[in-house]
Amino acid sequence: MSTTQTEFxxxxxxxxxxxxxxVFNRTITALAFTALLVLAGIAVFLGLQTIPAFESQGISFLxxxxxxxxxxxxxxxxxxxxxxxxxxxxxGLVIAVPASILLSxxxxxxxxxxxxxxxxxxxxxxxxxxxxxxxxWAFYILNPTADEWQRLLNQYxxxxxxxxxxxxxxxxxxxxxxxxxxIMMIPIVTSVSREVMARTPxxxxxxxxxxxxxxxxxxxxxxxxxxxxxxxxxxxLGLGRALGETIAVFFVLKIVFDVNWYNIIESGGGSxxxxxxxxxxxxxxxxxxxxxxxxxxxxxxxxxxxxxxxxLIVARTGRLQK
Amino acid sequence: MEMIDVENAEGIEVLETQMEKxxxxxxxxxxxxxxxxxxxxxxxxxxxxxxxxxxxxxVTALIGPSGCGKSTFIRxxxxxxxxxPGAALAGSVLYEGRDxxxxxxxxxxxxxxxxMVFQKPNPFPSMTIRGNVLSGLKLSGMKRSNHDDIVEETxxxxxxxxxxxxxxxxxxxxxxxxxxxxxxxxxxxxxxPHVLLMDEPCSALDPASTLKIEETIRELSKDVTIIIVTxxxxxxxxxxxxxxxxxxxxxxxxxxxxxxxTTEIFGNxxxxxxxxxxxxxxx
Numbered sequence: 001m002s003t004t005q006t007e008f009x010x011x012x013x014x015x016x017x018x019x020x021x022x023v024f025n026r027t028i029t030a031l032a033f034t035a036l037l038v039l040a041g042i043a044v045f046l047g048l049q050t051i052p053a054f055e056s057q058g059i060s061f062l063x064x065x066x067x068x069x070x071x072x073x074x075x076x077x078x079x080x081x082x083x084x085x086x087x088x089x090x091x092g093l094v095i096a097v098p099a100s101i102l103l104s105x106x107x108x109x110x111x112x113x114x115x116x117x118x119x120x121x122x123x124x125x126x127x128x129x130x131x132x133x134x135x136x137w138a139f140y141i142l143n144p145t146a147d148e149w150q151r152l153l154n155q156y157x158x159x160x161x162x163x164x165x166x167x168x169x170x171x172x173x174x175x176x177x178x179x180x181x182x183i184m185m186i187p188i189v190t191s192v193s194r195e196v197m198a199r200t201p202x203x204x205x206x207x208x209x210x211x212x213x214x215x216x217x218x219x220x221x222x223x224x225x226x227x228x229x230x231x232x233x234x235x236x237l238g239l240g241r242a243l244g245e246t247i248a249v250f251f252v253l254k255i256v257f258d259v260n261w262y263n264i265i266e267s268g269g270g271s272x273x274x275x276x277x278x279x280x281x282x283x284x285x286x287x288x289x290x291x292x293x294x295x296x297x298x299x300x301x302x303x304x305x306x307x308x309x310x311x312l313i314v315a316r317t318g319r320l321q322k
Numbered sequence: 323m324e325m326i327d328v329e330n331a332e333g334i335e336v337l338e339t340q341m342e343k344x345x346x347x348x349x350x351x352x353x354x355x356x357x358x359x360x361x362x363x364x365x366x367x368x369x370x371x372x373x374x375x376x377x378x379x380x381v382t383a384l385i386g387p388s389g390c391g392k393s394t395f396i397r398x399x400x401x402x403x404x405x406x407p408g409a410a411l412a413g414s415v416l417y418e419g420r421d422x423x424x425x426x427x428x429x430x431x432x433x434x435x436x437x438m439v440f441q442k443p444n445p446f447p448s449m450t451i452r453g454n455v456l457s458g459l460k461l462s463g464m465k466r467s468n469h470d471d472i473v474e475e476t477x478x479x480x481x482x483x484x485x486x487x488x489x490x491x492x493x494x495x496x497x498x499x500x501x502x503x504x505x506x507x508x509x510x511x512x513x514x515p516h517v518l519l520m521d522e523p524c525s526a527l528d529p530a531s532t533l534k535i536e537e538t539i540r541e542l543s544k545d546v547t548i549i550i551v552t553x554x555x556x557x558x559x560x561x562x563x564x565x566x567x568x569x570x571x572x573x574x575x576x577x578x579x580x581x582x583x584t585t586e587i588f589g590n591x592x593x594x595x596x597x598x599x600x601x602x603x604x605x
Contacts, residue, residue, distance in 0.1 A: 201444070203440065203442055203444040204444055204446060204447075206402065206440060206444070207440065207444045207445075207446070207506070207509075208446075208457075208461055209402060209405060209433065210400065210402060210433055210437065210438035210440075210510070211433070211434075211437070211457060211458035211461045211462060211509070211510070211513060212430045212431070212433040212434040212458065212461060212462030212464070212513065213430075213461035213462060214430065214461075214463075217460065217461045217462070217463065218461065221446070221449075221457060221460055221461055222446060222448075222461075225446075225448035225449075226447070226448055228448075320448065320449055320450045320453060320491070320493055321446075321448055321449040321450065321453045322449075322450050322452055322453045322491065
């Protein structure tokens, strides 16, 4: 007669005792780690490249703004570029996020079904436009048009510091570059937030309508809080694109080795990615190349930092509505 | 009364008190009514010529088999029906002496006066318990002072106050189904409706929660007019003063077969189909 077993049984090994599952689990795990390895590989490779840059420039590589490679000693600092990357992304976000949310509200709650389907396809198509094409468009068409808008902004809102312009030159401004970034972010943010809003449970919409909501209050208190996590995710994807975007910005932004703190309609600015692309073709030697790779490393770090900060902000504002 | 399959003495008692109430009451004042109401979804007519009067501060049960248009009907009473694409309607719904479908009537004002509780408990998951109770004020832009008092009063009226008074800041998602449904009732009460529509409010709940909701309904009917759709015959007998029986023949729009005092509909129905239905012979 066997005795009843009363101690804890190891259920975990029992769960993976099926051979097929075991093989599958291990394969998937290995593949997942590959992605991490690639990421770590990039970080290590770029990280090593920063050594010569720091040896010659010290911390001033991050805190100053200069690019005089042929002087003796050479001076290089990417602060203005790092800051510029963030500034352009912020301008892009300020334009793209409200536009995308309004667009998805229209498609989900207002537009007739057929129109919504057409719009969805068009916007997905927008995401497929290569950035070099957008850059060319921005250079030839947006630049002269936006020149007018910026003059108007300056004329009527010039008392707000961000719309100051003392040079009278409105070409190659951070505003134009940010606008191009916004155009690139809109399809991404829109398609994610449309998807999320369309999933608002009809139960909640019904409840809201039965409580006498208007479309606006329903959106504000029900649909947007419900889809918030997804929408923020979409914004992060867009932000990732904006921080790394190179060629489209390169076409329209006048790169200056100076910090343009907030004069967004003043000619001149910078971003790390455009710095790299603008110098890479005519790089003067090993040393400058390693400086550029170091700049790349810090763009990588910047992207991570921005994502972490954004996640923290999201977690903080994720409280329940009282 | 012998015809009703009432399982316990309590049910009979309820029925008797309702009969007394009905006999003793003076001619009743009508809160709202439907006149020759017909409803379509696209080309499909789902309701035809519905005429019902809903007496003030009473409970009216709408009964009938699935697909007979009860839920559709109840949604026409606070103009939620029109939000469904392809919805159409003929006839009128009278409330406070005027047709709520008149061109110059604001549907939002109607929905505030005529609140609604749905089949599935649907508190807003992104809000706290307190936030849910007060959400109608935010959603409709209605101004009321003393929010703390509103929260306590409405949760008390919905029979939920003692269970949640120490955790008003908790997420509404933490509540059980029955509690969530009572929270939703409190939420509907916070905008001070005159009429409360309930579309099978207990169908997703266990028997104990159902009884609690029924108690709440009987309590609330002292102040508000309640119109409740239910598939549960016992429930109709337990909570309602009046009953309307809906029926739809195959591929025909639904209509009201018989209506009147609940005691009459269940105790002495005039139509054979009503008799069969209330005795559970079909549906």
